[in-house]
Amino acid sequence: MSDSTTATNFILDIINNDLKTEKYDNRVHTRFPPEPNGYLHIGHAASICLNFGIARDYEGGKCNLRFDDTNPIKEEQEFVDSIIQDVKWLGFDWEDRLFFASDYFDQMYEYAVQLVKSGHAYVDDQTGDQIRQTRGTLKEPGIESPFRNRTPEENLDLLTRMKAGEFEEGSRVLRAKIDMTSPNMNMRDPAMYRILYRSHHRTGNKWCLYPMYDWAHGLEDSIEKITHSICTLEFEDHRPLYDWFLIALGAYRPQQIEFARINVNYTVTSKRKLMQLVTEKHVQGWDDPRMPTISGLRRRGYTPESIQIFCERVGINKRDGVSDIALLDHCYREEMNNSAKRVMAVLDPIKLIITNYPENHVEMLSSENNPEDPEAGTRQIPFTRELYIERTDFMEDPPKKYFRLALGKEVRLKQAYYVTCESVVKDKDGNILEIHCVYDPNTKGGWSQDGRKVRGTLHWVSVDHALDAEVRVYEHLFLKENPNDAEEGKDFISNLNPNSLNILAGCKVEQSLKDATVEEKYQFLRHGYFCVDKDSNSDLLVFNRTVPLRDSWAKKGK
RNA sequence: UGGGGAAUCGUUCAACGGUAGGACAGCGGACUCUGACUCCGUCAAUCUAGGUUCAAAUCCUAGUUCCCCAGCCA
Numbered sequence: 001m002s003d004s005t006t007a008t009n010f011i012l013d014i015i016n017n018d019l020k021t022e023k024y025d026n027r028v029h030t031r032f033p034p035e036p037n038g039y040l041h042i043g044h045a046a047s048i049c050l051n052f053g054i055a056r057d058y059e060g061g062k063c064n065l066r067f068d069d070t071n072p073i074k075e076e077q078e079f080v081d082s083i084i085q086d087v088k089w090l091g092f093d094w095e096d097r098l099f100f101a102s103d104y105f106d107q108m109y110e111y112a113v114q115l116v117k118s119g120h121a122y123v124d125d126q127t128g129d130q131i132r133q134t135r136g137t138l139k140e141p142g143i144e145s146p147f148r149n150r151t152p153e154e155n156l157d158l159l160t161r162m163k164a165g166e167f168e169e170g171s172r173v174l175r176a177k178i179d180m181t182s183p184n185m186n187m188r189d190p191a192m193y194r195i196l197y198r199s200h201h202r203t204g205n206k207w208c209l210y211p212m213y214d215w216a217h218g219l220e221d222s223i224e225k226i227t228h229s230i231c232t233l234e235f236e237d238h239r240p241l242y243d244w245f246l247i248a249l250g251a252y253r254p255q256q257i258e259f260a261r262i263n264v265n266y267t268v269t270s271k272r273k274l275m276q277l278v279t280e281k282h283v284q285g286w287d288d289p290r291m292p293t294i295s296g297l298r299r300r301g302y303t304p305e306s307i308q309i310f311c312e313r314v315g316i317n318k319r320d321g322v323s324d325i326a327l328l329d330h331c332y333r334e335e336m337n338n339s340a341k342r343v344m345a346v347l348d349p350i351k352l353i354i355t356n357y358p359e360n361h362v363e364m365l366s367s368e369n370n371p372e373d374p375e376a377g378t379r380q381i382p383f384t385r386e387l388y389i390e391r392t393d394f395m396e397d398p399p400k401k402y403f404r405l406a407l408g409k410e411v412r413l414k415q416a417y418y419v420t421c422e423s424v425v426k427d428k429d430g431n432i433l434e435i436h437c438v439y440d441p442n443t444k445g446g447w448s449q450d451g452r453k454v455r456g457t458l459h460w461v462s463v464d465h466a467l468d469a470e471v472r473v474y475e476h477l478f479l480k481e482n483p484n485d486a487e488e489g490k491d492f493i494s495n496l497n498p499n500s501l502n503i504l505a506g507c508k509v510e511q512s513l514k515d516a517t518v519e520e521k522y523q524f525l526r527h528g529y530f531c532v533d534k535d536s537n538s539d540l541l542v543f544n545r546t547v548p549l550r551d552s553w554a555k556k557g558k
Numbered sequence: 559u560g561g562g563g564a565a566u567c568g569u570u571c572a573a574c575g576g577u578a579g580g581a582c583a584g585c586g587g588a589c590u591c592u593g594a595c596u597c598c599g600u601c602a603a604u605c606u607a608g609g610u611u612c613a614a615a616u617c618c619u620a621g622u623u624c625c626c627c628a629g630c631c632a
Contacts, residue, residue: 009571035632071631128630135628139560142628173630183561185628194630213632234626237562260564260625271632313581315571319564320625327570327582337595372595403593412591446591457591526592553593 009316011257015054015228018255024227030054031064031226032087033101033217035071036079036201038271039286039293040086042307042328046262049311051230052092064224065094069102070216072200080201082286086294091304101211101220102202108211108219109163111249112174112192116155120248121192122148123158124175131173134180135188141181142188148177162195165208169195176215178244186241190214218242219251226254232261233318262314263322266476267292268483268492282496283477289533289544290477290500300474301521301531301546306332322482329547336521336529336546341369341376344414344459345509345524345543347471349388351463354419356438357385362464365445367415379512383416386463388508390526393458394421394435403456405435411456414525418443418454459525466508469541472533473502513541521546 018024030051034040040048055063065087069075084098115121124131124145136142150158162172174193182188192215197208211219221229229242236258246253263269268277269292277283277291286293289300297307310328363383370376389405398406405411410420419437426432442449446457477483477500483492513522521531528548535542 013574033632037632068632074631131630132628137560137628140628141560170630185561187561188628191630196630210630212630217632233563235632237627239562258563265569313570317564317571321570324569324582330582333595342592371592401593414591454591456593459592523592523594526594528594549592549594551593556593 010318011050011228011230011259011316012054014255014257015058018227019058023255026060027225027227028054028058028061029063029225029227030061030230031066031221031224033066033068033220034083035068035074036076036083037071037074038079038275039082039295041269041274041294042264042267042292042297043262043269045090045294045307046311046314046316047230047232048087048090048092049308050259050316052087052094053308053312054228062097063092063094064097064099064226066097066099066220066224067101068213068217068220069100069200069202070211070213072196072198072210075201077201082295086298089298089304090294090307097224099220099224100202101216102200104216104220104223105203105207105211107223108216109209111219111251112159112215113156115176115192115245115248116159116174117152118248119152119177121174121176122150122155123162124148124173124189125171128170131191135185136180138185144180145175145189148189159193162193163207163209165197167195169197169208171195174209176241176245178241184237184240186214186238187244190241214238214241215245218245218253218256221254221256222246222249222251225252229254229256231256231258233258233320258318259316260318260320262311263320264292264325264328265322265481266325266478266483268478273492276493277477280493282493289472290474292477298519299533299544301519301529301544302328302332303335303521306335309335325476332529332547333549336523338372339370340521340523340529342367342371342523342525343510343513344381344461345469345471345507345513345527345530346388346390346459346461346466347504347507347524347527348391349461349466349506349508350391350394350432351434352387352389352419352460353434353436354385354387354417354439355422355436359385361385362462365415381415381510381512382462382465383413384462384464387413387460388463388466389413389435389458389460391432393456394424394432396424396432404458405437405456409456410454411458412443412446412454413460414457415446416444416460417441417446418448461508461510463508465511467511467513467541468539469507469509469513469543471504471507471530471543471545473504473545475500475502507543509541509543516541523549 032051052063055061124147134143173191175189178187180188193209196210239256287295287299309331314323364380366378394405417439419439421437423436424432425434478495479497480495483495516532518534529546530543533542533544
């Protein structure tokens with residue numbers, strides 16, 4: 001390992017041991033094998049980080065990106081493209097090892113012929129229903145197919161004709177001849193090939209025979225000389241079958257290792273459910289910033305680094321659990337605190353007028369871009385008589401320990417001056433329209449010579465210079481930690497959070513944001529971390545709030 | 559006794575017969591030109607019952623709970 005301080009886990013233990021015993025000639029070669037039938041999500045990220053992380057951390061380690069595209073009914077090029085983009089964006093490199101299971105179809109078929117010839121596989125003429133009915137149950141053994149004892153010659157003839165397209169879809173399957181009484185259902189003569197007259201996104205109409213997962217997956221790993229084939233827990237009792245095929249073939253056999261899938265609270269990660277959210281338009285697409293998809297997280301503003309660190313800290317083991325999304329936010333804040341440029345943005349503006357400040361006067365004030373990073377430098381910000389401040393930064397009847405503006409109270413305007421509130425202007429209904437203050441010219445830069453202190457520091461923007469912006473503030477997509485915990489007769493959809501998207505129009509942001517580019521990230525002072533959304537145009541900047549800053553004051557109010 | 563897995567602070571990961579520790583979350587405080595950051599403190603766990611041992615989260619026995627498997631899905 002290149003970094004001994006990172007957490008170890010049972011998979012690394014296995015690999016280290018295999019290295020010690022030279023089980024795989026000191027090679028470490030993993031793979032990430034997505035099926036291109038949906039978008040990648042945070043759960044996949046854990047697997048990607050694990051597999052590519054292992055390749056990165058071991059001397060000479062490799063990790064392949066391989067599409068497990070054995071089912072043309074569900075798979076599409078769109079998903080291949082998005083997956084490639086997402087893995088790349090996450091920061092991983094498969095070099096020249098981008099593979100497709102479909103590239104091995106010929107080879108797989110030859111292997112099948114070999115099993116037929118050696119009497120390990122047979123063609124079954126039973127219907128799907130018949131096969132299901134004779135499989136037995138969890139507690140009762142299955143019944144052998146009447147076609148189970150055909151000769152290798154007959155099986156070979158039938159298999160050849162299946163491949164040639166002589167038989168109807170669903171009329172026959174090739175089955176492994178194992179044990180219909182096995183307590184492991186996977187070993188009860190599992191199907192290897194089904195007949196499907198479907199066009200495949202890569203092989204077109206070349207095949208009408210498509211391999212099943214159990215048959216295909218081990219072959220893919222074997223062909224690529226994978227050493228450690230890491231998958232999720234539900235494949236644990238497929239391992240005997242994985243091994244059986246490769247042993248029967250006398251082929252190179254990787255070690256399958258299973259770990260618990262990563263779940264995250266307040267969201268769902270089943271492909272079916274994500275698909276449902278998109279198709280039923282509960283969200284605006286796969287990359288909706290509320291989605292746990294990689295593309296959604298990306299658009300929301302999360303970085304590859306924060307996702308990687310999150311996955312590392314969550315860790316790997318064999319118990320299923322649910323991780324706290326707050327940890328991702330923590331990882332993100334940690335990263336951004338060191339790197340994000342600070343800017344001032346007023347999300348809910350109210351006018352503040354400095355009555356003793358000259359009209360039509362503009363002062364340029366200097367502000368640091370990132371107090372955590374002196375190298376980030378400073379910028380100039382225009383200060384004028386009329387400013388916008390945050391509506392919530394003024395209260396007529398402030399509670400105790402309220403540091404912000406109130407009648408007669410003095411606060412600091414960030415990097416500018418101390419101001420004291422003298423009066424407010426209201427409309428007929430009593431709504432505050434303007435806050436009138438006086439400033440102390442001797443506090444320029446936000447510091448007083450006489451040592452007097454103010455507790456509150458407010459952010460602001462000049463009315464004349466502010467840019468218009470729309471800010472999208474997100475909450476959890478679901479109200480419950482476990483969205484599947486729904487009332488009787490209802491499903492996860494009933495737990496959708498109606499306030500998961502809150503659009504703030506009429507926000508005012510500082511001038512320096514004029515040339516902000518899509519995906520660029522900022523800290524809006526005292527608010528949180530935001531990034532520019534692709535919906536921005538030359539008239540209106542659109543920001544997504546990735547995560548808010550921690551706010552111990554707001555917490556006290558609760 | 560169908561088979562296969564898993565049980566440690568609220569969550570998550572460690573401890574591999576020798577002081578149950580870290581992170582996140584929570585709570586309290588200090589600091590602060592971001593009520594941020596940072597720092598300090600604090601809360602809090604070995605599924606149960608027996609057994610082996612000087613010593614058990616760890617080994618043994620018996621239970622309990624949870625997850626996965628009856629697709630021509632992966």
